[in-house]
Amino acid sequence: MNDNIIDLRRRAVLSAGALVLGFTLLPRRALAEFNGMGVPPIANKDLAGSLQRTPMLDAWIRIAPDGKVTVFTGKVELGTGVRTALLQVAAEQLDVAPAAIHFITGDTALTPNEGFTAGSHTMADSGTALLNAAAQVRALVVQGAAAQLKLDAATLRTSNGLVIAPDGRTMHYGAAVRAIDLHRAAQVKSPLKPARDYTVIGHSLPRVDIPAKLTGGAAYVQDMRLPGMVHARVVRPPAYGARLLSADAAAVRQMPGVLKVHVDGNYLAVIASDEWQAIQAMRTLSASARWQRGPALPSPDNIHATLRALPSQDIVVEDKKGPAGKAVFTLKRRYTKQYVLHGSIGPSCSVALLEQGSMTVWTHTQGVYPLRAALAEMLSMPLDDVRCIHTESAGCYGQNGADDVAADAALLARAMPGRPVRVQLMRDQENQWEPYAPAMSTQLAASLDASGTICDWQYELWSGSHNERPGNAGKLIPAQLLARPFIPSPSQPMPMPEGGGDRNAIPLYTLPRAKIINHFLPVTPLRTSAMRSLGAHINLFAIESMMDELAAAARTDPVEFRLRHMQDPRAREVIERAAREFGWRQRRQQYQHQRRPDHGIGFAFGQYKNIMAYVALAVEVRIERSTGAVHILRVTAAVDCGQGVNPDGIRNQIEGGILQSSSWTLYEQLQFSPDGVTSVDWASYPIMRYSNVPGKVDVVLIDRPGAPFLGVAEAAQGPMAGALGNALADATGKRWFDLPLAGPQLMR
Amino acid sequence: MSTLTVNGVRHTLDIDPSTPLLYALRNQLEMNGAKFGCGMGQCGACTVLLDGQPVFGCLTPVAACEGRQVRTIGGLGSADKPGKLQASFIKHQAAQCGYCIAGMVMRAQSLLEQHPHPTEAQIRTHMEPNLCRCGTHMRIIAAIKEAAEGSKP
Numbered sequence: 001m002n003d004n005i006i007d008l009r010r011r012a013v014l015s016a017g018a019l020v021l022g023f024t025l026l027p028r029r030a031l032a033e034f035n036g037m038g039v040p041p042i043a044n045k046d047l048a049g050s051l052q053r054t055p056m057l058d059a060w061i062r063i064a065p066d067g068k069v070t071v072f073t074g075k076v077e078l079g080t081g082v083r084t085a086l087l088q089v090a091a092e093q094l095d096v097a098p099a100a101i102h103f104i105t106g107d108t109a110l111t112p113n114e115g116f117t118a119g120s121h122t123m124a125d126s127g128t129a130l131l132n133a134a135a136q137v138r139a140l141v142v143q144g145a146a147a148q149l150k151l152d153a154a155t156l157r158t159s160n161g162l163v164i165a166p167d168g169r170t171m172h173y174g175a176a177v178r179a180i181d182l183h184r185a186a187q188v189k190s191p192l193k194p195a196r197d198y199t200v201i202g203h204s205l206p207r208v209d210i211p212a213k214l215t216g217g218a219a220y221v222q223d224m225r226l227p228g229m230v231h232a233r234v235v236r237p238p239a240y241g242a243r244l245l246s247a248d249a250a251a252v253r254q255m256p257g258v259l260k261v262h263v264d265g266n267y268l269a270v271i272a273s274d275e276w277q278a279i280q281a282m283r284t285l286s287a288s289a290r291w292q293r294g295p296a297l298p299s300p301d302n303i304h305a306t307l308r309a310l311p312s313q314d315i316v317v318e319d320k321k322g323p324a325g326k327a328v329f330t331l332k333r334r335y336t337k338q339y340v341l342h343g344s345i346g347p348s349c350s351v352a353l354l355e356q357g358s359m360t361v362w363t364h365t366q367g368v369y370p371l372r373a374a375l376a377e378m379l380s381m382p383l384d385d386v387r388c389i390h391t392e393s394a395g396c397y398g399q400n401g402a403d404d405v406a407a408d409a410a411l412l413a414r415a416m417p418g419r420p421v422r423v424q425l426m427r428d429q430e431n432q433w434e435p436y437a438p439a440m441s442t443q444l445a446a447s448l449d450a451s452g453t454i455c456d457w458q459y460e461l462w463s464g465s466h467n468e469r470p471g472n473a474g475k476l477i478p479a480q481l482l483a484r485p486f487i488p489s490p491s492q493p494m495p496m497p498e499g500g501g502d503r504n505a506i507p508l509y510t511l512p513r514a515k516i517i518n519h520f521l522p523v524t525p526l527r528t529s530a531m532r533s534l535g536a537h538i539n540l541f542a543i544e545s546m547m548d549e550l551a552a553a554a555r556t557d558p559v560e561f562r563l564r565h566m567q568d569p570r571a572r573e574v575i576e577r578a579a580r581e582f583g584w585r586q587r588r589q590q591y592q593h594q595r596r597p598d599h600g601i602g603f604a605f606g607q608y609k610n611i612m613a614y615v616a617l618a619v620e621v622r623i624e625r626s627t628g629a630v631h632i633l634r635v636t637a638a639v640d641c642g643q644g645v646n647p648d649g650i651r652n653q654i655e656g657g658i659l660q661s662s663s664w665t666l667y668e669q670l671q672f673s674p675d676g677v678t679s680v681d682w683a684s685y686p687i688m689r690y691s692n693v694p695g696k697v698d699v700v701l702i703d704r705p706g707a708p709f710l711g712v713a714e715a716a717q718g719p720m721a722g723a724l725g726n727a728l729a730d731a732t733g734k735r736w737f738d739l740p741l742a743g744p745q746l747m748r
Numbered sequence: 749m750s751t752l753t754v755n756g757v758r759h760t761l762d763i764d765p766s767t768p769l770l771y772a773l774r775n776q777l778e779m780n781g782a783k784f785g786c787g788m789g790q791c792g793a794c795t796v797l798l799d800g801q802p803v804f805g806c807l808t809p810v811a812a813c814e815g816r817q818v819r820t821i822g823g824l825g826s827a828d829k830p831g832k833l834q835a836s837f838i839k840h841q842a843a844q845c846g847y848c849i850a851g852m853v854m855r856a857q858s859l860l861e862q863h864p865h866p867t868e869a870q871i872r873t874h875m876e877p878n879l880c881r882c883g884t885h886m887r888i889i890a891a892i893k894e895a896a897e898g899s900k901p
Contacts, residue, residue: 079845079882206841213846214834214853216781216822223780231775256764276764276771345785345793345881346847394783395845395882427786648841652887656844659883682790682879690872693885 038370038469039115046188049128050074054112058182060133061090063141067161067174069094069101071134074114075126076106077209078366079395080713081649082122084207088645089127092200093134093193095158096173098208106368106390116367116469118398118530119498120612120711123645127709132190137182139191145176195643195706202705204648209392221362221391222349226420229351230259231275232412233282235268236429237481239676240527241294244268248288255281262415265483269412271421279426296674298525304336304441308462312519315493317502324512325449327456329553332445335542337739339670340437341685342531346394348401349424352409354417359386361413363406364393367469371403374470375410378479378486386410397660398531399469400434401425407476428680433477435529436670438464440501442542452554454565457514459542463501464524465491466534477527493520494534497611504536504718507543508607509565526672532657533717536608537664538739544604544722545737548729558603558726559584568607573702574616574638575605581700582618582636591730598623599633600731604722606715613641613715615654619694621727628746630666630728632694637716639699642707650712651699657716658697663688665721666742750810754779755823761810769813770794770805773820781821781850785879792878795851796820802858802877821850824857833857836895837888844882852878856892865896 040053047055054060054074062070071090077083083105084098091098104110106117114126138158145163146153148171155166162170195201212219237244247268249261257277262269270285272278298306351362359381365371368388376386388406396402405425413421425433440463447456473479474488494500502518551561559579566572579585587601600623605616617637621630635658644650667686671679679685721739729735732746750765751758752772761776773779773796782805785793794805797819798812825831830838833853843849852875859866859874866874871892880888 079847081844204841206838207843210838210841210843210846211827211830213843213849214821214837215825215827215830216779216820216850217827218780219846220780220783222783225778274763274771275775276767279771343881344847345791345845345879346783347785392845394847397881424784427788652841652844652884655886656883659885660881663883681788682786683788687879687881688883688885689879690875690885690889693872693889697886 038367040113044185047186048132048190050112050114050125051129051132051186055185057133057137057184057186059112060130061094061137062182063137063173063177065174065178067172069096069161069173070104071101071130072104072111073126073130074106074112075117075122076366076368076390077392078117080653081207081646082117083209084205085123085645085649086127086130087208088200088205090130090134092198093131094138096161098200098205100161108368108372109387113369115370118366120608120714122711123709124612124711127645131192133186135190135192136186140180140182141173141176144178144180145171147179148176201643201645202647204646207649219392220346221351221364221393222346222424224351224362224391224422226351226353229420229422230271230273230416231278232269232271232408232421232423233278233426234408234423234429235282235286235289236433237266238291239294242266242291243294245290245292247285247290249285251288252281252285255284260415261285262412265481265485267411267478267481269408271412271416297672297676299674300672303439307439307464307521307524308441310521310524312462312521313493315502315518315520316515317496317499317518318506318514318516320511320514322512324455325451325453327447328450330445330447331546331549331553332443333542333546333737334441334443335538335545335737336441337439337538338668339439339526340531340664340668341431341670341679342397342400342434343685343687344394344396344400344430347425347427347430348405349393349422350406350409351420351422352406352413353420354413357385359410359413361386361388361406361410362391363388364391364396364402365406366396366399366402370470371406374403374473374476375407378407378473378476379410379414398437399529401430403470404433404477407478411478431680431685432677433527435468435527437531438466438501438524438528440535440538442538444542444546446546446550448550448554452556454509454511454550455513457507457511459505460517460519461501461505461535461539462519462521463535464521464528466500466528466530467492467494468527468529491522493518498609499535501535502539503534503609504539504606506610508568508571508610509547509562510567532660533714536606536714536718537661537721540604540606540718541665541721541725541739544719545725545735548726549735557585557588562605570614570640571605571607574614574640577700577702578616578618578636578638579603581638581698584618587620598625598731600727600729602723602725602727602730604719604726606719606722608711608715608718612711613639615639615715615719617658617716617719617723619723619727621724621731623728623731623746625746625748628743630692630742630746632662634696635694636698637700638702639712639715640702640704641712641715642704642710644701644703645709647701650701653713654699654716655697657713658720659688659693661717661720662694662724664717665724665739667740669740750814752810752813752818753816754818755820763810765811766809768806769796769808769810769818772810773805779820779822783847783850785848791848792851792855793848795854795878797854797858800858800861802855819854821853824853832898833860833892833895836891836898840887840891840894842884842887842891844884848878848880852880852888859892860896868893
């Protein structure tokens with residue numbers, strides 16, 4: 001037991017009339033040591049997944065005297081189905097029915113600190129921790145029952161929350177574990193149930209959150225209605241750096257239902273008893289506000305040249321100088337990507353309540369602990385007096401306005417103590433102030449030797465920050481707007497192998513010589529942060545585009561060329577499987593024989609971050625030459641994510657990744673001018689609609705029983721960009737290097 | 749005073765009649781189905797039926813609903829007893845984050861009421877106004893198709 005790491009300071013928290021036991025899992029000094037993912041330091045590196053940082057078993061699993069099982073995770077449901085998948089993992093190793101488990105996700109008063117739910121880490125971090133913790137708790141339960149029944153533990157079995165003796169006697173888990181303290185550190189080795197005995201893992205348990213979402217049940221933070229709750233709306237400045245000159249707060253105070261007009265520096269908000277009244281008051285306040293404009297944004301027309309001229313930290317992430325053949329053919333290419341919006345369908349929302357000196361914030365943040373630290377700093381409150389409870393919202397796909405609006409709710413709850421304050425951003429506010437996926441450019445020079453083998457690979461990329469999460473209070477927009485503003489802490493690159501802009505910049509292909517440089521731009525003109533797959537989207541687009549061009553130069557089939565440069569057997573298997581299921585060779589022969597006009601096929605591969613799920617996919621497209629529209633006729637993907645926990649959930653995520661990436665890759669580009677961001681709605685920021693959705697998407701899963709969980713939700717985005725680029729090149733006979741790809745340039 | 753008939757139940761509400769239907773449903777009637785997405789009729793997260801026609805709740809004032817029938821997803825069934833279309837969405841697990849999904853179901857419901865046996869092309873055309881950001885479209889289309897096929901005589 002490691003008592004200096006885990007500090008169970010129990011305290012009573014009065015929540016919605018019920019007494020709930022709360023505890024903090026870390027001593028204060030550890031909080032300063034959070035890294036970029038917002039997690040506590042490693043306590044034991046030999047443990048599995050997040051047990052490394054939160055090793056105590058009772059931080060994950062508790063069994064009440066009546067046998068009720070409660071399971072805790074520091075991860076949160078962002079719409080990907082992890083609540084169900086994590087529950088399955090715990091249920092499997094505990095031998096308790098999923099429906100019988102009380103499952104609690106990200107809550108600073110109750111759950112482990114697992115940092116952010118991001119980067120397709122949930123199953124690898126929390127799933128692995130729960131797998132092992134549950135197996136160890138089950139063994140302790142059996143041990144407890146054996147002692148009480150005076151039987152050898154090896155003769156006992158477990159089922160459905162009961163320990164069963166050979167003579168038929170049963171004992172529920174609460175009774176079995178009565179004399180055993182689960183407040184103990186996890187062991188390095190776990191008595192895991194073998195994968196061949198799985199009845200829950202590997203099965204498509206219907207998602208536990210879907211029925212409420214389909215029937216109008218309360219499912220989101222937007223649906224919270226606490227007693228006495230009031231509604232707030234904020235007025236954001238018209239653009240970055242604008243300063244408030246004046247606003248007619250007095251007139252707005254006279255409007256129906258208005259309870260408060262809150263002005264603090266450049267921060268403006270209204271609180272009203274009714275939501276629609278709050279919106280009307282916000283509009284009036286906004287119309288009355290006069291602002292001094294901030295510094296102009298650069299022109300979008302030459303944004304990549306502007307970004308490349310900025311000061312950079314140049315990080316060499318690969319420098320390989322192995323023996324290689326003599327280059328006989330070299331291609332030099334540049335690839336670009338524009339700023340892209342997260343584009344959550346539901347604008348960010350939060351509810352906060354300041355009561356008896358304690359601030360409770362219901363938030364759809366990806367990291368309740370890091371957000372709590374930032375809010376406590378902003379509010380000058382002790383950490384223990386701020387509680388963040390994750391409550392679902394629309395999909396965020398990375399850092400959207402979730403953390404900012406939680407700060408709004410906390411500031412306004414402080415201005416109205418004792419009343420729960422609900423704030424939702426308006427569509428234009430979400431769009432204009434969210435941290436975008438950074439605009440990026442890359443350049444690549446690759447060479448073939450006389451045998452048609454890649455002998456040199458020189459890649460550079462330029463990108464602003466992909467990680468502006470809180471962090472300190474200054475990372476929150478509302479905190480920056482206050483009369484005494486908080487300043488964001490300096491931007492830091494994310495180290496490999498995860499990487500930020502350089503995520504997936506190192507090809508998994510065999511390259512004897514390679515140099516890869518990440519030009520990290522600490523200060524860029526638009527606010528940016530994490531969006532699904534980070535740099536992997538353009539890096540895999542670039543790598544996979546080049547692989548096709550090199551294959552053509554080597555007069556080799558693109559799939560064959562990839563296999564020729566791939567050693568990893570699991571990568572080879574997804575490549576071969578996707579090609580076979582799609583009918584790649586037949587289709588290619590058919591097209592070489594007689595091409596259907598404006599049709600093309602494309603292939604791509606990627607292993608997310610070179611450490612998570614393997615995805616290979618093939619697409620067939622048709623281009624409408626009169627309009628430049630792209631029709632995706634069909635997509636076939638093969639996926640290896642280790643032991644799959646919920647196969648249907650994995651398919652859902654891969655399908656979603658394919659469609660979402662199609663939208664980014666074909667259509668999306670943030671509009672802005674020197675005066676500010678002009679993509680304020682869905683007309684000025686079009687995304688994929690039904691008319692552009694693929695005709696057919698097939699996902700093939702490769703089963704790996706017992707293998708480690710590999711994250712999947714962000715694994716298809718990069719490969720899909722590559723495959724689309726290759727299919728468009730196949731259809732048009734011309735290469736396309738600049739995202740987004742669809743549009744008038746495809747017209748003939 | 750405004751009157752609003754929702755899922756067959758008549759309500760008298762003390763609100764400004766220019767209030768968009770969305771806010772009356774969510775706040776005065778405490779119904780969760782219709783969602784705020786854009787406030788401009790561009791995303792369809794607030795879609796409900798007004799006399800059987802899909803409307804954007806964020807743009808439709810309560811005054812325009814006087815004497816007419818409003819239907820929300822709660823009117824199709826409950827988690828315990830989902831309606832046919834809801835059951836098909838659940839069967840196909842046709843949601844990721846699910847924020848758009850109540851609006852999707854209501855728009856699809858209006859299609860099936862007018863055209864019980866739509867082609868896939870008709871489904872896609874009809875669903876065009878509603879946005880999904882998670883990329884769940886393939887499953888939504890499949891769920892609507894199956895619900896429609898299930899209604900064949």
